[in-house]
Each structure stands twice: as C-alpha cells, then as structure tokens.
Amino acid sequence: MHHHHHHDHDQRTQNKKGLTIALAITAGIMLLEFFGGLLTNSLALLSDSGHMLSDTASLALSLVAMWFATRPASPSKSYGFYRFEILAALFNGLTLFVIAGFIVWEAVERLMSPPTVAGGSMMMIAAIGLIANLLSAWFLMKKGDVRDNVNLKSAYLHVLGDALGSVGAIVAGALMMAFSWYVADPVISVLVALLILRSAWGVLSQSIHILMEGTPVTIDQAEVKKTLGAIEGVRDVHDLHIWTITSGLDSLSCHLVVEDSRDSQTILQQAIRIIDEQFQIKHTTIQVETSDLQHPETEV
Known part of the structure; x- marks a missing residue:
C-alpha cells in the first residue's frame, strides 16, 4: 500500500515537471x-501567437489543477480536490472544440476569397512553432502520463493540435510558394481542425464519464461481481459501485451477504485483497451482512 502511494507521488511529480517545461516553452x-x-506586420504570426496563448492557458490550467489535487481533504471536501483535474480536462476539451470551430469558420471565409499569403515567412514562423510544440509534447510524454491521466492528456492534445497546425502551415506555405495555390491554407486548416475535434471528443467523453461516476x-x-461472489462463504453481492475519483484513483463500494456460520472478518480481508490484486483498486468500502440483516432497498 505504502509502495503504491510512493509510486503515485513520483508519477505526480513527473507529471508536474513535464507540464512546467512544456508551459515554459509554449x-x-x-x-x-x-x-x-x-515587427514584421504578419497576421500569420499574430494569429499563431493567439493559438499559443490558448495553449499556454490550457497548460497553466492543468498545472493549477495538479497543484489543487495535492491539497489535503477537508471535512467539507472528503475526497480532497482530485476532481479539479477532471474539471480542468473537461474545460480543455471544450476549448479545443471552440478553437476547431473558429478555424473552420475562418477557413470557410478564406475559401470564398483566398487571400495572398507570404508563403516563405509563414513557413519560417510555422517551423519555429512546430519545433516548440514537438519539444513540449516530447517533455509531456517523457515525464508525464499522457495515456491514463485525463488532465495531462488534454494538455498534451492542445500542444499536439498546435503542432499539427504548424505542419499544416508549412505544407500550405510550400504549396503556395510552388503553385500559388492559396486555397491550400484554408483547406489544410479544416483538416487540422477535424483532427483536433476527434481528439477533443475523446477527452470530453472521458471527463464526462468520470464526472458521471x-x-x-x-x-x-460483472467480472468484479463474479470474483467477489466466488469467495467461499459469500452468498450474495449487491449495491456494487465502482467509480473514478481522478485519473489512476478508483474506488469501490459494495455489500456482501455471508453465510451466518462464517467469520465475516476473514471474508472481508480476502475480498479487500482480491480487489486490490486483481483490479488494482485501493479505495474499497465493503459492508458485510448476514441473513438476518434486512437492508432497505437503495435508490441506486
């Protein structure tokens, strides 16, 4: 148990480090x-810096959420502030939707009358942006847990979305310089926006799933119920709830009806151990009941 907490703490420190470096670069x-x-009177540069601003904000928000999550639990917030990370991820997911919407809106207007764009300087700026975003993404991946931590994943997707935008700008710049094909700019922008939307949807649905318990x-x-029911002496498993407090921190509560002749404490100990070993759930609350305990029907 202690070892697990130590590992969690290490992972959080690493997550924080990755985020801080990415934030500084961005x-x-x-x-x-x-x-x-x-200085250069370039709209492409200014708009990309606006893009970077949204990234900086999302990285900062993820960092603040991480700091909040480490605050101790209180009588009024018995689970502490862990959920703040999920709220930050939800907010980041929503802003990705808004950004993608803006890109599409702007692109449609540009498709009607493609403006002449200075391809060369645009490519140079985009290249600087791309290197920065890839560096940030690399640090987030190397230091942090972008696969399982929803908060970190949302920040990572922001950075990756920007990197895609930069790649798009470089490709569009090359096409415009080679063929004066100015429609490349809005067309590629829309493709980037769609990729951003796809990732944003993943983060949003994951955050909402956690917030909905x-x-x-x-x-x-079903597997958990079957495993608990298979413990010798257990007659019934009911009111089983499993939910996530924050990424990597799951909880379980249930009622076990045991045979009257059995030692309920032995069964309880066995159940807690099985849940920990087989399903990696550390936060377990189990109510042991015998046949003569009539528990009222619960709402859920």
Missing part, C-alpha cells in the same frame, strides 16, 4: 511570435 514561443508579428473503462463490473 509561453516563450508565444511571446516571440507576438512581438515578431508586430461511470465505471472505469479498464474494469468490468
């Missing part, structure tokens, strides 16, 4: 592009 490039845009996707509730 904020630096944002300022560079903003002032560069003002959904069973963790990695755990089969």
Whole structure:
C-alpha cells in the first residue's frame, strides 16, 4: 500500500515537471511570435501567437489543477480536490472544440476569397512553432502520463493540435510558394481542425464519464461481481459501485451477504485483497451482512 502511494507521488511529480517545461516553452514561443508579428506586420504570426496563448492557458490550467489535487481533504471536501483535474480536462476539451470551430469558420471565409499569403515567412514562423510544440509534447510524454491521466492528456492534445497546425502551415506555405495555390491554407486548416475535434471528443467523453461516476473503462463490473461472489462463504453481492475519483484513483463500494456460520472478518480481508490484486483498486468500502440483516432497498 505504502509502495503504491510512493509510486503515485513520483508519477505526480513527473507529471508536474513535464507540464512546467512544456508551459515554459509554449509561453516563450508565444511571446516571440507576438512581438515578431508586430515587427514584421504578419497576421500569420499574430494569429499563431493567439493559438499559443490558448495553449499556454490550457497548460497553466492543468498545472493549477495538479497543484489543487495535492491539497489535503477537508471535512467539507472528503475526497480532497482530485476532481479539479477532471474539471480542468473537461474545460480543455471544450476549448479545443471552440478553437476547431473558429478555424473552420475562418477557413470557410478564406475559401470564398483566398487571400495572398507570404508563403516563405509563414513557413519560417510555422517551423519555429512546430519545433516548440514537438519539444513540449516530447517533455509531456517523457515525464508525464499522457495515456491514463485525463488532465495531462488534454494538455498534451492542445500542444499536439498546435503542432499539427504548424505542419499544416508549412505544407500550405510550400504549396503556395510552388503553385500559388492559396486555397491550400484554408483547406489544410479544416483538416487540422477535424483532427483536433476527434481528439477533443475523446477527452470530453472521458471527463464526462468520470464526472458521471461511470465505471472505469479498464474494469468490468460483472467480472468484479463474479470474483467477489466466488469467495467461499459469500452468498450474495449487491449495491456494487465502482467509480473514478481522478485519473489512476478508483474506488469501490459494495455489500456482501455471508453465510451466518462464517467469520465475516476473514471474508472481508480476502475480498479487500482480491480487489486490490486483481483490479488494482485501493479505495474499497465493503459492508458485510448476514441473513438476518434486512437492508432497505437503495435508490441506486
């Protein structure tokens, strides 16, 4: 148990480190592009710095959420502030939708009358942005847990969405310089927006599933019920609930009806051990009942 907590703590420290480095890189490039845009009078640079601003904000939000999550539980917040990370992920997912919407809207207007774009300078700026975003993404992947931590995943998707945008800008710039094909800019923008939307949907649905107290996707509730029911002396398993508090922290509660002649504490100990070993759930609340305990029907 202690070892698990230690591992969790290490992972959180790593997540924080990855986020901080990514935030520093993104904020630096944002300022560079903003002032560069003002100096060169380049709209592409200024709009990309706006893009970077949304990224900086989402990375900062994820970092704040992580700091909040480490705050201790209180009598009024008995689970602590872990859920703040999920709320941050939900918010980030929503902003990705808004950004994609803006890109599509702008692209449609540009398709009607494609403006002449300075392909060369656009490619140069996009290349700087791409290197920065790939660096940020690399640090997030190397240091953090972008696969299982919803909060970190949402920040990572923001950075990756920007990297895609930069790749799109480089390709569009090359096409415009080679063939004066100015429609490439909006067309590629729409493709990027669709890719962003696809990722954003994943983060949103995952966050909503957690906030709705959904069973963790990695755990089969029927399997848990069968495993508990197979313990010798257990007659029935009911009121079984499994939910996620935050990424990597699952909870379980249930009632076990045991045979009257059995030692309920032995069965309880066995059940807790099985849940921990087979399903990696550390936060378990089990109520042991005998045949003469009549529990009222619960709402859920």
